[in-house]
Amino acid sequence: MRVSSVVPVLAALLALAMAGLLLFGKLVTVRSDVSDFLPEGQTPATRVMLDELRSGSAASLLLIGIEGAPESELARISSTVAAELRASRLFTFVGNQSEDFSSSDESFLFARRYLLSSATRAEAFTVQGLHRELDRLLEQLSSAAAPLVKQFAFADPVGAWLDLLRVWRGDSRVETRQGVWFAADADRALIVATSPASALDVTAGRAALDAVDAAFARADPGGARLVISGPGVFAVASAEAIEADVRRISILSTLLVAGFLLWRHRSVYVLAAAAIPLLAGVLAGAAAVQATYGFIHAITLGFGLTMLGVAADYPLLLIGQRGPAESTRAAARRIWRTMALATATAVVGLTAMLLSSFPGLSQLGLFSAVGLLTAACATRWLMPRLVEDVAFRGQQVTSGWLAAAAALRRHRGWLVGLMVLAGIYLAFGRGPVWETDLAELSTVPQQARDLDEELRSQFGAPDVRHLIAISGVSAEDVLQASERLQPVISALVSAGAIGGAQSPSSFLPSARTQTDRQNVLPDAQELADRITAAIAGTLFQRSAFAPFERDVATQRTLSPVLPAEFTSPLLAARLAPLLFPRDGSWHGVVVLTDVRAPEMIRDKVAAMGDPALVYVDLKAEMERMVFSYTHEALAWLALGGGLLLLALAVTLRQPILILRVVAPVASAVLATLAVLDLFEVHLTIFHLAALLLMVGVSIDYALFLNQRGQVTADDDSRTLGSVLNCNATTLLTFGLLSFCANPVLQGIGVTVATGILAGIIFAISMSHPPHAIGGPV
Amino acid sequence: MCGLDAGRAPALASELDALMAAMARVRETRSSFRETRQIAGLAAPLVAVGTLAYKSPDHLEKRTTDPIQEQIVVDGDWLTYSKPAEDIHYTMTLENSRELRGLVEAVRATLAGDRASLERYYTVTLAGPIENWKLALVPAGGRLQGLLGSVTIFGQGAAVRRIDTVEANGDSSQMTIEPTPR
Numbered sequence: 001m002r003v004s005s006v007v008p009v010l011a012a013l014l015a016l017a018m019a020g021l022l023l024f025g026k027l028v029t030v031r032s033d034v035s036d037f038l039p040e041g042q043t044p045a046t047r048v049m050l051d052e053l054r055s056g057s058a059a060s061l062l063l064i065g066i067e068g069a070p071e072s073e074l075a076r077i078s079s080t081v082a083a084e085l086r087a088s089r090l091f092t093f094v095g096n097q098s099e100d101f102s103s104s105d106e107s108f109l110f111a112r113r114y115l116l117s118s119a120t121r122a123e124a125f126t127v128q129g130l131h132r133e134l135d136r137l138l139e140q141l142s143s144a145a146a147p148l149v150k151q152f153a154f155a156d157p158v159g160a161w162l163d164l165l166r167v168w169r170g171d172s173r174v175e176t177r178q179g180v181w182f183a184a185d186a187d188r189a190l191i192v193a194t195s196p197a198s199a200l201d202v203t204a205g206r207a208a209l210d211a212v213d214a215a216f217a218r219a220d221p222g223g224a225r226l227v228i229s230g231p232g233v234f235a236v237a238s239a240e241a242i243e244a245d246v247r248r249i250s251i252l253s254t255l256l257v258a259g260f261l262l263w264r265h266r267s268v269y270v271l272a273a274a275a276i277p278l279l280a281g282v283l284a285g286a287a288a289v290q291a292t293y294g295f296i297h298a299i300t301l302g303f304g305l306t307m308l309g310v311a312a313d314y315p316l317l318l319i320g321q322r323g324p325a326e327s328t329r330a331a332a333r334r335i336w337r338t339m340a341l342a343t344a345t346a347v348v349g350l351t352a353m354l355l356s357s358f359p360g361l362s363q364l365g366l367f368s369a370v371g372l373l374t375a376a377c378a379t380r381w382l383m384p385r386l387v388e389d390v391a392f393r394g395q396q397v398t399s400g401w402l403a404a405a406a407a408l409r410r411h412r413g414w415l416v417g418l419m420v421l422a423g424i425y426l427a428f429g430r431g432p433v434w435e436t437d438l439a440e441l442s443t444v445p446q447q448a449r450d451l452d453e454e455l456r457s458q459f460g461a462p463d464v465r466h467l468i469a470i471s472g473v474s475a476e477d478v479l480q481a482s483e484r485l486q487p488v489i490s491a492l493v494s495a496g497a498i499g500g501a502q503s504p505s506s507f508l509p510s511a512r513t514q515t516d517r518q519n520v521l522p523d524a525q526e527l528a529d530r531i532t533a534a535i536a537g538t539l540f541q542r543s544a545f546a547p548f549e550r551d552v553a554t555q556r557t558l559s560p561v562l563p564a565e566f567t568s569p570l571l572a573a574r575l576a577p578l579l580f581p582r583d584g585s586w587h588g589v590v591v592l593t594d595v596r597a598p599e600m601i602r603d604k605v606a607a608m609g610d611p612a613l614v615y616v617d618l619k620a621e622m623e624r625m626v627f628s629y630t631h632e633a634l635a636w637l638a639l640g641g642g643l644l645l646l647a648l649a650v651t652l653r654q655p656i657l658i659l660r661v662v663a664p665v666a667s668a669v670l671a672t673l674a675v676l677d678l679f680e681v682h683l684t685i686f687h688l689a690a691l692l693l694m695v696g697v698s699i700d701y702a703l704f705l706n707q708r709g710q711v712t713a714d715d716d717s718r719t720l721g722s723v724l725n726c727n728a729t730t731l732l733t734f735g736l737l738s739f740c741a742n743p744v745l746q747g748i749g750v751t752v753a754t755g756i757l758a759g760i761i762f763a764i765s766m767s768h769p770p771h772a773i774g775g776p777v
Numbered sequence: 778m779c780g781l782d783a784g785r786a787p788a789l790a791s792e793l794d795a796l797m798a799a800m801a802r803v804r805e806t807r808s809s810f811r812e813t814r815q816i817a818g819l820a821a822p823l824v825a826v827g828t829l830a831y832k833s834p835d836h837l838e839k840r841t842t843d844p845i846q847e848q849i850v851v852d853g854d855w856l857t858y859s860k861p862a863e864d865i866h867y868t869m870t871l872e873n874s875r876e877l878r879g880l881v882e883a884v885r886a887t888l889a890g891d892r893a894s895l896e897r898y899y900t901v902t903l904a905g906p907i908e909n910w911k912l913a914l915v916p917a918g919g920r921l922q923g924l925l926g927s928v929t930i931f932g933q934g935a936a937v938r939r940i941d942t943v944e945a946n947g948d949s950s951q952m953t954i955e956p957t958p959r
Contacts, residue, residue, distance in 0.1 A: 141816055142823050144839070144849050144858065147924060147944065154818050175870065544818030 008386045009272050016279040028286055029295040062091075062230040063455040064191040064212060069224035071187060075178035078189035080219035081212070082180075085193055090211050092569040096191040097180045105568045109164055110152075114555045116509060117160035117167075120517040124158040125527070130534035133157050138539065155547035167506050168574060183458035188227075192459060194573055195232060202239045205232040229452040237448060239298075245740045246298055253733040257312065260732060264725055265319070265393050273387045274315040277378035281311040285371030289363050299744055300363040310697055310733075311375035313726040314339060317704060318379050319387075320395035320722025323715070329384040336380050338707040341651050343376040346696030348647060349640040353689050356636060358629045360744075364689055372696075395721035396714060405720060408765040415765050419667045422674040433682045434630055466595040468605060469614045470504070470588035475563050478579060478588040479510035481612040485590060488604050497601055499594025504579040511560035521556045524549065630685050637688055644695070661702040664762035668698045671758035672751055686744045690751035697730060697752070698759030705767040716770050727760045793892065793903045796910060799935045801890030804833045806936075812952040829954065834889045837881070851881050879921040883914050883928045884940065899928075909933055 066077050082096035114120045123129045137157055140149040152161050175182050181190040195208045209228065216226045261271050289296045317339065322331035350372070353365025408415070468485065472478040482505035489501045505513070522530060531545050563579055566572050579588050592601065598617055605615040645662065652658050669691060676683065701723050734756070737749025807830050814823045827841035837851045847860045856877065859866045871878040879898040886894035895901055898921060899914035914928040926943035940952045 138823075139845055141814070141819070142825050142844055143841070143847050143860070146814070146816070150816065150946075150948065176874075179875070539819045539821050539823075541818050541820050 009269065009276070012276050012382070012386055013272055013279070016276065016283065019283055020279065023283055023286060023290075028290045030298055030301060062193040062195065062208060062212065062228060062232060063452070063459055064193065065183070065188045065227040065455055065458075066191070066216070066221075067186070067188040067225050067227065069222060071182075072178055073222065074182075074187065074189040074224060075180045077216070077219045077221055077224055078180045078191055081215045082191050084215035084218065085191070085211065088211050088215070090195060090208055091193045092196050093194045093573055094191065095181070095193075096189070097176065105571055108568065108571070109168065110161060111551075112555065112558065112561050113156065113160040113164050114521060114552065115514040115517055115558060115561055116507075117164040118506075118509075119158055119160040119163040120520055122520045125520065125522055125530065127530045127533045130157065130530055131538075133159065134534055134538055134540060154544045155551060157545065157548060168571070186458065188458070190455075190459060194569070202236055205236040208232060209236055227451055227455070229448065229455045234448070234452070241741050243298065245742050245745055246301060249733075249736055249740065249745070253736050256732045256736070257729045260728055261316070261725075264395065267393065269387075270319055270393075273383065274312055274319065276382065276386065277315050277375040278312045280378045280382070281371035281373075281375035284374035285367040288370040289367050292366060293359070293363060296367075297360060297363055299360060299742070300367050310693070310730055311371055312729055313697070313700060314343075314375050314379035315383055316725050316729070317700075317722050318383055320725055321704075321718055323718075324394065327384075328387050332380050332384045335704075335707065338703050339376060339380070341647070342696075342700040342703050343372055345644045345647055345699050346372055346693075348643045349637075349692045349696050351636075351640060351643075353633070353636070353692065356629065356633050356685075358633065358685060361629075361633065361685055361689055368693065394718065395725060396717040397721040397724065401720065401724070402717060402770070405764050405767075406770065408761060409767070409769065412765040415667070415762060419670050419762075422670045426670065426673055426677065429677060433677075433680075434627075434684075465617065465619050466498075466592040466598065466601070467616050467618070468590040468592065468601075469616050470590065470612055471614075472586050472588075472612055475579060475581070475586045476511055477612065478586045479505045479508060480512060481610065482588050482590065483510055483513060484608070484610060485605075485613055488608060489590070492601060492604060495597075495600065497595070497597035497604075498592045499596075501593065502578060502591045504575070504588040504590070507575050507578065508561065508563060508566070511562070514560040518556050518558070521552050523556070524553045527552055630688070633685050633688050637692060640692065641695075644699070648699075657706060660706045660766050660768065661699060664702045664759060664766050665695055665698045667762040668755045668759035669695065671762075672755040675754045676751065681747070681750070684744075684747060686747050687751050690748040691755065693748075694752045694755030694759065697726075697756050698763060701727065701756075701760050701763040702767070705763055713770060720764070723760070723763075727756060730756050792907075793901065796903060796907060796912070797890035797892045799890070799907070800888060801833075803831075803888070803890075803935050806831045806888070807957040808954045809957055810839075810952050810954050812950055814948070814950040816948050817946065828957070831885075831888045834891070835885060837885045837888070851885060856881070876920050876924055879916065879919075880925070883930075884937075887912065887930055888937065907934060 064081075066074050066081070069077070078096050082094050085091055085094045109116065124133065134157060137149070137153050140146065141153070143149075156162075175184045182188065183190055193208075193212070195204065209232075212228060213226070258271055261274065262268065265271070286296055286301070289300060318328070318332055318335060321335055322328060326334075347369045350365045350369040353361050354369060356362050356365065470478045470481045470485075472481060482503045485503065486505070489498075489503065492498045493500060509517075521527075527549055531549070532542060535542060535545075563575065566575050577589065578591070579586070581587070595601070598615075598620075602615045605613055648661055649658055652661065672691065672694065676687065681687070704719060704723050707719070731753055734749045734752040737745050738753055740746045740749060807828065809828050810826065812825045812827075814825070816823065825841050825845075826843050827839065829840075830836075830838040835851070835853050839849045841847045845860070846862060847858070850857045850859075851871070854871050855868060856871055857866070857868045869877075871881060882891075882894050882898055886892075892901070895914070896917075898917060900917050902913040902915075904911045904913070910932050912930040912932070914930070916922040916925050916927075922945070924945055926945050926947075928943075929941040930937055931939040931941075936956060938954055940954070941949070942952075943949045
């Protein structure tokens with residue numbers, strides 16, 4: 001090999017490497033959060049809610065469990081870990097025992113109780129109302145609860161404080177043993193921590209998790225185990241899972257494919273040359289996606305890198321099929337017709353993905369289409385210039401392979417019969433099962449999701465599925481809308497449609513309501529007179545109510561409490577998930593629990609005709625979304641399939657040739673669907689995408705095996721060899737994808753690997769009969 | 778001085794142990810009570826009457842019959858409060874509140890003769906002969922101290938006759954106990 005022929009290849013590789021470094025180092029943003037890959041909500045309300053769930057304050061929760069040691073040991077570790085986490089200042093709140101609110105939290109609420117509590121009603125402050133409350137108070141003072149009652153009774157005989165405490169404390173499912181929180185039904189000490197960072201901030205999430213791990217390790221845990229869950233954990237886990245998958249797959253598949261090609265071609269030079277169209281394709285695809293979307297999702301990139309197997313087909317076909325006396329340029333010109341058709345059909349098919357409104361899918365479509373086109377063009381016009389007159393090792397197959405191919409052709413009847421059976425099985429079986437649960441696409445393993453569900457129920461954290469979304473220009477708008485909703489909530493509770501609800505306005509009433517409550521409070525003289533009248537004939541001493549009179553007088557003139565005043569972490573943690581600003585407007589969430597009749601909620605809320613209020617069933621919403629995207633994708637796929645057939649028919653013209661190309665592809669699709677069905681795989685939109693890719697690759701095989709200009713047995717053997725090379729490299733990469741932890745990559749891997757294996761078998765069995773040995777030259 | 782204290786402590790301890798042993802021998806008691814409470818802000822004391830029942834080692838019932846009807850049952854680690862008139866039935870574990878457990882143990886651990894439990898929450902001082910003893914319990918620390926000033930229990934032999942409670946804010950109560958003849 002002359003030096004002069006090595007230089008252009010090296011130069012091209014170097015240039016591509018530089019471009020790659022520049023592109024990935026400076027220009028391309030890679031994101032690994034799965035929510036970027038998933039569709040947005042279809043309505044503004046759903047969009048905001050999904051966004052808030054994914055990145056909002058509720059998402060920054062860490063649920064920590066410590067288990068696997070005696071109770072006293074668990075309690076000790078829990079206290080040590082919690083103390084260390086508090087000291088780390090990485091968390092806004094760390095809780096492991098019922099210290100409830102701090103005294104400053106309590107005094108904040110206590111000092112505003114007549115504005116915040118629904119117990120502030122005109123009736124409660126009349127002489128009769130006060131008298132009634134005092135009777136009740138006297139009874140409570142006679143009871144065993146007296147020590148509790150006494151603490152606030154004289155400062156608050158109307159019970160506003162107890163009412164407020166009930167709202168803010170909520171109910172907790174945790175138990176205290178040995179002074180710290182334990183799960184009610186398990187030997188697991190519980191700690192909850194909130195971090196100030198968004199759950200999507202993977203770096204901050206990792207730091208928080210590391211802090212927990214370190215604190216646990218330093219607490220001398222012995223045999224105890226640490227379990228952690230929460231949205232932040234999921235974000236970190238899924239990002240790491242994707243990164244690990246992508247890294248592992250790209251390294252392994254590069255090694256495997258390179259090893260295979262080295263073995264087949266015995267030439268590093270071929271390897272380097274074959275990498276050029278592929279690298280060009282990956283770079284062009286990445287650049288196109290970055291330019292269109294502003295970022296590339298790691299899944300897109302992972303998938304794009306598997307084009308190692310597919311886009312590398314083009315240079316391999318070129319090198320493999322070049323005749324012994326043929327120049328690379330001539331070979332490129334000769335096979336271009338077939339290659340162009342193969343590329344065009346694949347791109348036509350990928351257009352279906354490109355046009356999908358599922359962001360992840362359209363990214364994949366764009367990446368693949370641009371990548372394939374670039375690789376094909378690079379093979380046609382760049383490769384011949386780089387490897388003009390280098391001699392390659394012939395890619396003819398051994399006679400064993402030829403015999404196997406002949407046997408496949410001879411027994412094609414059996415294969416056709418098998419496919420008819422598969423068709424019948426699919427047609428009369430339950431048919432493909434579509435996955436509508438987006439959680440199934442999650443990169444978080446089932447085990448982790450089970451743990452999350454368990455911890456959530458042990459903590460009594462609500463499962464935010466059913467909610468009423470409120471929107472408004474200001475916080476006040478949202479709170480007033482939340483108050484308009486209250487009668488409907490009460491009606492729903494008494495009708496048994498829901499068990500209960502958490503509304504923003506029950507924690508913080510609107511300023512209007514607070515002012516209304518202040519107007520209900522009597523002035524100092526009036527209140528003094530009424531108290532005097534109310535205590536007449538009772539055991540109460542007049543002077544005992546001085547704190548009450550003082551507090552009412554102060555709170556009459558307070559300015560209404562605003563959301564920004566809830567600065568204490570514990571109080572903010574209650575309010576912030578229910579009331580938050582986003583994108584210049586304010587939003588509220590009413591979380592509904594124990595939902596039994598979703599239709600009734602929908603109807604009642606709709607009947608209010610209030611544009612600020614929308615009932616959202618997030619799970620149903622997601623399912624509807626996935627359903628509509630899947631059906632949209634199916635429609636595009638059908639169109640893509642139709643266009644593909646049309647393109648083939650127009651170009652190939654002869655019916656027998658069309659049959660030789662279309663029948664193997666159809667069989668490959670049938671076989672893949674049957675295999676997926678046999679293994680009870682639920683089909684997702686990503687399986688569809690993979691099916692499409694597989695169809696494109698199978699068409700390549702059929703087209704090349706049946707291409708014109710094949711006249712000798714040697715041509716046949718060379719073609720079979722090059723097609724088998726392609727098949728092997730693709731199988732190596734997609735076979736690897738099947739072992740990914742990420743369900744999306746795994747689904748694609750299984751589908752493509754099954755499909756192209758079936759594709760190559762059928763393509764060979766239906767290809768034209770071989771030419772006689774030593775036929776015309 | 779020191780020598781004197783050191784000499785007295787074992788004697789007191791053994792008297793306390795003797796009382797505890799006597800109490801521990803009682804399997805079951807039933808009695809009626811009358812409780813008088815002085816609460817700041819009220820011109821006159823509140824009076825409540827009812828019955829008490831104890832079953833060794835850890836079951837205690839306090840049933841108030843007048844002026845309201847309510848019932849507290851402590852059994853092992855669980856406390857049940859009920860007030861039938863308002864349909865209130867409330868069960869909680871004592872584990873959740875050290876204060877509450879402390880309040881319960883003042884009476885229950887005394888009745889059970891469980892010195893260890895008593896001393897977990899209180900500094901215990903015994904005075905008087907076994908026929909007419911006085912057991913002073915002062916919270917040993919923690920949140921209990923913020924609620925409770927002291928509990929003083931008067932008894933004759935293995936029978937508790939009176940429980941005086943002084944709360945941290947100065948409110949107080951006296952409960953006189955009369956064994957129910959069998």
